[in-house]
Amino acid sequence: MKCNIGFRNMATIACLAALPGMAYADGAMQDIAIPSLAGSYTNGSKSYMLALNDADAVQKQASATPVTQAAEFEPPMFSGSNAHKYLGLGTLALVVATALAPKPPEVEGRAPTQAELDAQKSSNHARLGRAAATLAAATVTTGLLAHWDDFHVEDGWTDPDNMHALLGTAGALAMLYAVSKAPGGGHAGVGMAGGVAMGVAIKLTW
Structure with missing residues (x-):
């Protein structure tokens, strides 16, 4: 009986002696776990702050970079297309002036004398007709x-494009024919028909 009591006392003393060690070990484990959690939180916070700083830097750089707008396309003032257009308009103006000139x-x-032929060829009507035919040929060429x-x-x-080309070419040929036949009779009708054909050609693509 005395031996049992002594054994129990020794076991009790051993348990009491082990409790501080267990408490110390538990505290050490908590100390190890807490720094690990704190370290991971700190590292995560640093990464988040770095990402925010990078985003702010990119935004500032984008706002500081000047935005260049694309220049509007402006067709050249002098081109083959513009030359063709203005020559055609000039041809119509000369056709009207030729028709109105005395x-x-x-x-x-009877047969006209040489002086009468020279007077007809040097008249304003004849000069304007030749100029109109020349511009018509230049219009077709351009x-x-x-x-x-x-x-x-x-x-x-x-x-429309095909009709424009055909009427313009036919009109120019008619005007050239009228000038070559002047001052003979009948040239006026052919010349006017050529002018009308040129006008319709311009109207189709205006």
Whole structure:
């Protein structure tokens, strides 16, 4: 009986002696866990702050960079297309001026003298007619050079671009023929028909 009591006392003393060690070990484990959690939180906070700083730096750089707007396209003032257009308008103006200019008297019933022929050829009507025919030829030439790709036979003759080219060419040829036949009779009608054809050609693509 005394031995049992002694054994129990020794076991009790051993348990009491082990309690401080267990408490110390538990505290050490908590101390190890707490710094680990704190360290991970600190590292995460640092990464978050660095990301915020990088985002702010990128935003400031983007706002500081000047935004260059694309320049608006401006067609050149002098081009083959513009030359064709203005030559055509000039041709129409000269056709109207030729029709309004006073014509020299026509000689009927006899052959005109050389002086009468010279007077007819040097009149304002004749000069304006020749200028109109010259501009018409220049208009057709610049049109062929600047707008050759717009002419397509497969689109049909009723296509506006095709009609423009055909009427413009026919009008210029008629005006050149009228000038070559002047001052003979009948040249006026051919010349006016050529001017009208040129006008319709311009109207189709205006």
